Amino acid sequence: MTAFLADACARRVWLFDLDGTLVDSCPAHEAAFLRAIAEVAPDRLASFRYADHAGASTREVAVRLLGDGGEADRLARLKQRLYRERAGAVAVFPGARRLLGRLVAGGRDAYLVTSGSRASVARVLAAGSLGAYFRGVLTSDDVPASKPDPAFYAYACAHWGLDPGAAVVLEDSAHGVASAVGAGLTTLHVHAAEPAPGAVAVRDLEQIVSLLLAEVGGAG
Numbered sequence: 001m002t003a004f005l006a007d008a009c010a011r012r013v014w015l016f017d018l019d020g021t022l023v024d025s026c027p028a029h030e031a032a033f034l035r036a037i038a039e040v041a042p043d044r045l046a047s048f049r050y051a052d053h054a055g056a057s058t059r060e061v062a063v064r065l066l067g068d069g070g071e072a073d074r075l076a077r078l079k080q081r082l083y084r085e086r087a088g089a090v091a092v093f094p095g096a097r098r099l100l101g102r103l104v105a106g107g108r109d110a111y112l113v114t115s116g117s118r119a120s121v122a123r124v125l126a127a128g129s130l131g132a133y134f135r136g137v138l139t140s141d142d143v144p145a146s147k148p149d150p151a152f153y154a155y156a157c158a159h160w161g162l163d164p165g166a167a168v169v170l171e172d173s174a175h176g177v178a179s180a181v182g183a184g185l186t187t188l189h190v191h192a193a194e195p196a197p198g199a200v201a202v203r204d205l206e207q208i209v210s211l212l213l214a215e216v217g218g219a220g
Helices: 002-009 026-040 058-066 070-087 096-105 118-128 151-160 174-182 205-219
Strands: 013-016 109-113 136-138 167-171 186-190 200-202
Touching: 002 186, 002 200, 002 205, 026 058, 026 070, 058 070, 070 118, 096 109, 096 205, 109 151, 136 151, 151 174, 167 174, 174 186, 186 205
Parallel strands: 013 109, 013 167, 109 136, 167 186, 186 200
Antiparallel strands: none
16 A cells, blocks of 8 residues: 555646545535525435535536426526635645645646536635646536546546546545546545545545655655
């Protein structure tokens, strides 16, 4: 396991999820969904569990709940508006800026591959001062697929001309891991007690920072 992590940390290209991975936005997403469902489809409220949908796009979740129609569109729009009202207060996870800064300083490339909408993602990146670290950003508005579909990460690699064999993905949800692993990418599963199939667990972002620092020390 240690050797696997060391190999992963040596990769030149890093693909990051955002929500639940770099920022602690899941409580805000859940609260927005609950308020939106209470207004649009109150009969679905009692059975809704955000954890079952984490990693999927808002539109995809709405369609799962209500089918592909006008009510799903209404639910998605309302949820996104409610979330954006909270986005400026979303906390950045400890170690996120250190990790991204270490990668950039070491000449590595960081990209963001997120199921969030473009407007919500832009607001969170600006509020958390994270945007400058990324060479590119793909959102659910840009990709004709949704996690857990492997096409999401496959599209990202094709879009940026990335070699999947030179890349590592950092994800926090089973949906995100399934998308990355299905696209043939080495995947680390952060903030999870047990890794999803095909991924290797890392405790938190600080653990990755420590591994990168150890790599530099060993080179010296």
